Amino acid sequence: MYLIAPSILSADFARLGEEVADVVASGADWIHFDVMDNHYVPNMTIGPVVCQAIRPVTQATIDVHLMVKPVDRLIVDFAKAGANVITFHPEASEHIDRSLSLIREHGCQAGLVFNPATPLQHMDYVMDKLDLVLLMGVNPGFGGQKFIPSTLTKLDDARVRVKAHGQETGRRIRVEIDGGVKVDNIAAIALAGADTFVAGSAIYHAGQDRDPHRYDSVIAAMRAELARVR
Numbered sequence: 456m457y458l459i460a461p462s463i464l465s466a467d468f469a470r471l472g473e474e475v476a477d478v479v480a481s482g483a484d485w486i487h488f489d490v491m492d493n494h495y496v497p498n499m500t501i502g503p504v505v506c507q508a509i510r511p512v513t514q515a516t517i518d519v520h521l522m523v524k525p526v527d528r529l530i531v532d533f534a535k536a537g538a539n540v541i542t543f544h545p546e547a548s549e550h551i552d553r554s555l556s557l558i559r560e561h562g563c564q565a566g567l568v569f570n571p572a573t574p575l576q577h578m579d580y581v582m583d584k585l586d587l588v589l590l591m592g593v594n595p596g597f598g599g600q601k602f603i604p605s606t607l608t609k610l611d612d613a614r615v616r617v618k619a620h621g622q623e624t625g626r627r628i629r630v631e632i633d634g635g636v637k638v639d640n641i642a643a644i645a646l647a648g649a650d651t652f653v654a655g656s657a658i659y660h661a662g663q664d665r666d667p668h669r670y671d672s673v674i675a676a677m678r679a680e681l682a683r684v685r
């Protein structure tokens with residue numbers, strides 16, 4: 456039930472295909488794909504052409520995290536480029552319900568992303584259109600930042616909401632966490648309510664050489680920590 460989603464933001468972009476294939480061979484479940492526009496966040500990364508380029512490299516779910524404003528145009532482009540999951544920040548869409556519908560109409564799973572100071576209330580009236588919610592453990596824009604501890608309380612709040620929805624409707628909404636996830640805090644984060652774990656620097660900075668199995672031990676260490684939780 457726990458999924459590990461390495462963020463390619465911390466991968467070696469000069470050899471991105473290999474970085475994707477190797478991390479999946481090492482046991483990753485999803486590939487987390489961070490899209491930044493130097494407008495919604497103060498950094499700039501990769502777009503739909505890169506998603507299209509890595510799509511044939513893996514069968515794994517490509518989890519596109521849009522840190523862009525506006526979002527609707529790129530939703531369509533990423534769906535066409537092979538994304539499976541698309542999430543966006545409620546502050547970046549003028550019409551949250553419409554953007555969620557657009558993602559689902561294009562055959563992808565849809566989610567909202569909550570910055571550390573963004574209230575979870577944004578999910579209240581769109582629960583039926585959410586496949587996941589993503590809580591940021593850091594302010595978005597960069598890899599390698601420190602996990603903000605108050606996120607643990609917020610995760611618990613998110614878990615209560617999705618559990619109530621699950622009991623009413625039978626639908627499962629995943630609770631994903633992004634930012635500052637490491638081997639030494641993943642168990643506490645799972646205990647607080649997350650079931651899907653994005654980790655960029657913790658995974659991609661663990662592989663020193665070009666051994667195809669360079670990510671095995673860090674992912675195994677995360678799974679061992681998660682196995683202690685339930």
Ligand code: DX5
Nearest residue numbers: 462595596598599635655656
């Ligand atoms: C931050 C990105 C994250 C980032 C996480 O804005 O959304 O996905 O890659 O990096 P780490 O795991 O290094 O905090």
Ligand code: ZN
Nearest residue numbers: 462489520633
């Ligand atoms: Zn992300």
